[in-house]
Amino acid sequence: MSFDNLSAAAARLPGARHRGPLGRLDASKLAFGVCALVLLALVGLPLFWLGVSAFTNKSGAPSLENFARLFTDPTLLAPLRISLVVATSVGCFATLIAAPVAWLVARSDMPARRIVRALITASFVTPPFLGAIAWEVLAAPNSGLINVWYRGLYDLPPFVHFIDIYSIEGLIFVDSCYAFPFVFVLVANALDRIPADMEDAAAILGASGWRIIRTITLPLALPAMLAGALIAFLRSLTLFGTPAILALPAGFHTITTKIWSLFQYPPNPGLAAAASLPLLIATIVLLKAQSWILGRRGYVVLGGRSGATRRVELGAWRWAALALCLLVLCFPVFLPYLALLKAALTKRLGEPLSADNLTLQHLRFVFFEFSPTRLALRNTLLFAFVSAVLGTALALLVSYLATRKAVFGHSVLGFLATAPIAVPGIVLGVGMFIAYTRPPLVLYGTMWIMIIAYVTIELPAAYQQLKSAFSGVAEELEEAGRILGAGRLRTLKDITAPLLRTGIITAWCFIFIGVMRELSAAIMLFTAETKVLPVVIYDLNESGDLGAISVLGITLLVLTFAVTLLANRLPGFGAPAAGAK
């Protein structure tokens, strides 16, 4: 029996749609209970402790002192304002750049689409702080390679510069470079799922190419675009590494670097917790707005009969489109990695490549002299793998329960799974530090506190990914399975999960890559035994060891890329639909 018949049969049965909350007791109730508990512990516990410290004063008595200071102290208000400006700009820029590129890759006959996708994955895999360091090498006002080249070209005196990366504009630019792939992946996946039928129907009815894009493709891709813009905004708002590298030299704070500075001696966690609450509230409001805007529309596109996607023929414009994509990719990928490669292999960065300037000294230092390298490599890979497996499983269950409204309280689950995105990693790190250095769960110093932190931080991205994948799969398919006697979990395993293969692999990769990129919580929670590469790189950056950073950064990228490619090619798990990613 084909899916077509099954779903048709299922759709005809009265009440099939509505049995959810009142349905017979099955394993889904248990799953709900477990999910709710895990999520509460993951998200609730650190937030609880943050709340406690935000509303108490230094002697531990209840107080609004921290908030009074937050809203009157200019050294706290300015960073808050700067962060909002930066994050809004990043959300807009990243989406404006990512959406057209995603359309070209997913829906046009542009040449080298797979290569472009792979290169965008490279920018996705790049830790933002590494990108920021690379852009320092490229565009620091005086020593930056681009500025050196610019002065040489026009024969200008020293200290005249073309771009200064140590500025708000520089920060927005670099943030956008590494937020854009988030939007791209979401939009491209959504476009992949839009079947040709509707577009064909429109074409048959005589609609022009632009009209089809405007009235069919764009509306169908809109939820993904909005979700992408939102993720870019929130990522930027909570990002720590990039502003720590670019904003501090320019003499300003963003809210995350300010919060970080509040943990310097003498630490002020209460004020830091208070400073993070506006971020939490802004996020909740935005997520509500998103679901309000999109809530009433139906977006089920992968129904019983699905046609292949159809590509728009660009004709002579194919090459112009490719050139545009490659130009866009210069900023997050080509230029930064060339800069890192140069820094990794030369003695004096500012001078041209010559036999005299080439050196293997940095490679030797990193792999043979620098004692944290080996442990950090092992830790990073181990933590990333374990977090990705646990995180994907959790996100899958939660997104299933939430999108299928399977149990009472599903919206709470959805909220809990999205909430971490509102908490800057650094604040979450502090909340977790307070929560897990006391009974019942004393985890600080073990690998589990790191893994819990990673799963918590990456959960929203994985959950969003799987949720949008779920909303693309018609519920009828599952209902058919359930009518034939399968429980919710069995249906999930046998029908939904295989259909979601791309989504699941993407979610797994999201988390894996996320861990490789994560710095802000790790920097609060690591100990000598649980040190990870991003922390090692950040430490090296604070003392300006560019050569070693470049070697480690390139190693990090190669490893992440290798694992991601492997995950997409695992037989029976990745290949067909996901091959493109």
Next chain:
Amino acid sequence: MRQYRAASLAIAAALIATSGREAIALPPASPVTPELVDAARKEGKISFYTAVDVEVAEKVAAAFKAKYPGIDVLVERAGSERVFQRVEQERVGNIANADVVNSSDAAHYIIWKREGLLAAYVPDDVAAFYKDSADPEGYYATWRATLSPIGYNTKYVKPSDAPKSFADLLAPKWKGMMVKGHPGYSGTILTATFEISRDLGWDYLQKLGQQKVMQVQSSTEPPKKLAVGERPIMADGNEYNLFTLKESGQPVDVVYPSEGTPFISSPSAVMAKAPHPNAARLFQSFLFTPETQQLLIDVGGLRSLHPKTKEHAGRTPLKEIKLMRDDPAAVVDKVDEIKANYAKYFGT
């Protein structure tokens, strides 16, 4: 030989003033016995939390491993204030990870000692040569020292045009041309900021804050930014990276400002709950041997208080430099004020 002794005496004088009390007899020294070496070897490892430049730290580690094969050294390098933050976090979390700790903010040792985090341990060399720069109860001693001078890039600034004093840095021509470290991160810079604000007044730092100074974190970074030509002048930062860069052919040079150059002592101590107690003690003893101290000077560009060391040719001997004295006890009480003022004047 005489002149080296004189140099260390000059520092010793500064340090005595620092501690505010007469140097009293240290607890008895603990020599390195074959039993200690054996016990250390059984532990097989030592975890060294330090703020010294990572390449210098790894060289010290390599020298230790060469002398005591079979004992691994894990270098955990971060800025002093972050080392402090981590030790504090681990104390709260009841975790014992660090064996030997080195910070360039000598005030940290006063706090750690008060909190009972340190073990009293007096290596032979400390007992013999560091009476004036060690804790009277034997909890720590000054492992290394450096200065926070002015520096400039010789490619862009002629020696005659280089600033001669801190006051010169306020000239309009240096606006947007300077780089400096951050007291919230670097113990060297915190100590220097304390000494400068005490001797020159906050007024000077307020004016410096209006010079559009590029702000980096560790005191090891301004010399590196100077060398790549990112800024031609370094307003503060450590002397030892300037030396090592200059001697490796990079276009940088040192200026000892006429008002005096901030002196920074950087002690080392064994942790009370060191997970490898014997290896920690062996390592602490190793840190103060004349060989290691000479290594710090020759390879690291640092200053040593060990009288059996020789100053490096081509570097101005310490006794010829007018110093601003350090005062860790006063820093303990002033940390809040220093950081608040700094945030006000420099924006970060």
